[in-house]
Structures are given as structure tokens and as C-alpha cells.
Amino acid sequence: xxxxxxxxxxxxxxxxxxxxxxxxxxxxxxxxxxxxxxxxxxxxxxxxxxxxxxxxxxxxxxxxxxxxxxxxxxxxxxxxxxxxxxxxxxxxxxxx
Numbered sequence: 001x002x003x004x005x006x007x008x009x010x011x012x013x014x015x016x017x018x019x020x021x022x023x024x025x026x027x028x029x030x031x032x033x034x035x036x037x038x039x040x041x042x043x044x045x046x047x048x049x050x051x052x053x054x055x056x057x058x059x060x061x062x063x064x065x066x067x068x069x070x071x072x073x074x075x076x077x078x079x080x081x082x083x084x085x086x087x088x089x090x091x092x093x094x095x096x
Contacts, residue, residue: 015094026089033082036075043072051076 008014040051046068047054055076057063 019094022089022092026086029082029086029089033079033086036078036082039075040072040079043068043075 006014006018043054044050049057051072054063054069054072058069058073063069
């Protein structure tokens with residue numbers, strides 16, 4: 001577990017400001033996650049494959065490369081990164 005100490009020279013209460021910033025970032029990441037999932041569904045419907053099946057075939061060179069497939073791989077990787085960031089932000093707690 002990582003720990004962070006924040007020091008400020010202002011009398012302004014920083015904790016509510018940080019909580020609000022984290023909550024706003026979570027909302028943006030979750031919106032990005034929804035949009036990325038929608039884009040994955042478009043690929044899945046177009047090619048009649050679930051993303052997990054596609055990635056397996058792609059990594060095993062069973063699928064010929066194309067711009068669409070590169071985009072699909074990118075969207076799949078983006079889902080992982082977004083989920084990691086969301087998980088990290090949700091794991092933050094403030095101690096007094």
C-alpha cells in the first residue's frame with residue numbers, strides 16, 4: 001500500500017477539494033469506460049466475435065491484420081487501463 005502526505009500553506013480545507021477532484025475524475029473515467037464498451041460492442045456485432053475471442057485469435061495470428069482490428073485491440077487495451085485507474089481511485093482513503 002502506498003501512502004501520500006500532502007502539505008499546503010493555505011488555510012483552505014484541501015480534503016474536500018481533493019475528494020471532489022477524485023470524484024470528478026472517476027466520473028470522466030467511467031464515461032470513457034462506457035463509450036469504450038460501446039465501441040467494443042460495435043466490433044463484436046460487426047465481426048460476430050466476443051472481444052476475448054478476438055484477442056485470443058489476434059494474438060495467435062489467426063486473424064489477418066486490418067485497421068479495424070488494430071482499433072479493436074486498442075479499445076480492448078484501453079478498457080484495461082481505464083479499469084486500473086478506476087480501481088486505483090476507488091481505493092483511495094483519507095486519514096485524519
